[in-house]
Amino acid sequence: MNRAAAARLLAYLLAMLVAIAPALAPHDPARATTDGWREPLRKADAALTSGHPRAAQQDWEQAFRVAIQARTPEALLDVGRAYLTIGEAVHDRSTAVGRARRLFLMSLFRARDRRDGLGVAAAAAAFAALGDRELADRGFEIAIAVATRYGDEASRERIGALRARGHG
Numbered sequence: 659m660n661r662a663a664a665a666r667l668l669a670y671l672l673a674m675l676v677a678i679a680p681a682l683a684p685h686d687p688a689r690a691t692t693d694g695w696r697e698p699l700r701k702a703d704a705a706l707t708s709g710h711p712r713a714a715q716q717d718w719e720q721a722f723r724v725a726i727q728a729r730t731p732e733a734l735l736d737v738g739r740a741y742l743t744i745g746e747a748v749h750d751r752s753t754a755v756g757r758a759r760r761l762f763l764m765s766l767f768r769a770r771d772r773r774d775g776l777g778v779a780a781a782a783a784a785f786a787a788l789g790d791r792e793l794a795d796r797g798f799e800i801a802i803a804v805a806t807r808y809g810d811e812a813s814r815e816r817i818g819a820l821r822a823r824g825h826g
Contacts, residue, residue, distance in 0.1 A: 693728075693733075694728065695721040695722075695724040695725040695728060695733045695736060695737055696721075696736070698717045698718070698720040698721035698724065699717070699718070699721045699740050701717040702714040702717035702718045702721065702740060703740070705717055706743065706744060706747055711744070711747040711748045712748065714744045714747065714748070715744055715748045718737070718740060718741060718744045721737050721740065722737050722741075725737040729768065731766070731768045731769035731774065731777040731778075731780065732765075732777070732780070734762070734764050734768065735761070735762065735765045735780055735781060735784055737761055738758040738759075738760075738762050738765065738784065739758065739784065741754055741757050741758050741761065742755065742758045745758070755788060758784075758788070759785070759788065759790070759793075762784040762785055762788075762793075763781070763793075765777070765781040765784070766778055766781035766782065766797050766800070769781060770800055770804060773804055773807075774804070775801045775802070775804040775805030775808070775813045775814070776801070776805075776813050776816060776820075778797060778800050778801035778804055779797070779798060779801035779816070779817040779820045779821070780820070782794045782795075782796075782797025782798045782800075782801055782820070782821070783823070785797055798817065798820070798821040801817045801820075802814060802817055802818075805817055
């Protein structure tokens, strides 16, 4: 192998390592259970109530960063729901709904990856609240499949009740 080919191979391997490094990082359960996104969301709500939408946006951005690091579906749902109000105040309804929808989708995938049927159902209910019946239906189907696959009959029943409420 000549020098140029070896350099290209090394560059390729380094790029691959950088791309997969986050997946190889050890998972810290203490960090995953943190609810550190809640305080910035409370501050954002207070700022919005006081008529300071830009300050609310900044607090929301802090909550968003913590929620991404927390790696929990619940954090992403909370931050997404909060953005519906904050995003509309700072930008417009379309922008707010688009960003919330992306966060709800991230939450759904994280819950599915954790084999958390109820977490998937919570994300599906968030889509239903947006009026996105297609994604809500698909999310509830995934939630039921997850609960069925892992033999969680109690969750299947709760998912059915959530689905009925979301479409009722």
